[in-house]
Amino acid sequence: MKSLDKERRKLEVAGFSGQTLDQAMELLKRTNASILTEILVKMVTKQEKTPSMALHEMETKTRELEAKLGLSSKEPS
Numbered sequence: 001m002k003s004l005d006k007e008r009r010k011l012e013v014a015g016f017s018g019q020t021l022d023q024a025m026e027l028l029k030r031t032n033a034s035i036l037t038e039i040l041v042k043m044v045t046k047q048e049k050t051p052s053m054a055l056h057e058m059e060t061k062t063r064e065l066e067a068k069l070g071l072s073s074k075e076p077s
Helices: 002-014 018-031 035-045 051-069
Strands: none
Touching: 002 018, 002 035, 018 035, 018 051, 035 051
16 A cells, blocks of 8 residues: 555646546556556656546556457546
């Protein structure tokens, strides 16, 4: 749980807030991949994307990867 709090703080510092922050945290919980925090933060800070743009792109890429691997997504596409 402390790990998720730490990841949440990193996202908040990068500018994630409100619904976008909640959705990013859900994606982290669903995938159990803490590297997503680093990727999202870099997308915002280095690539100058908005938090919502970064999240949308990451969700799309995650769904594509899950489909390629034959993993079922818990949310409908």
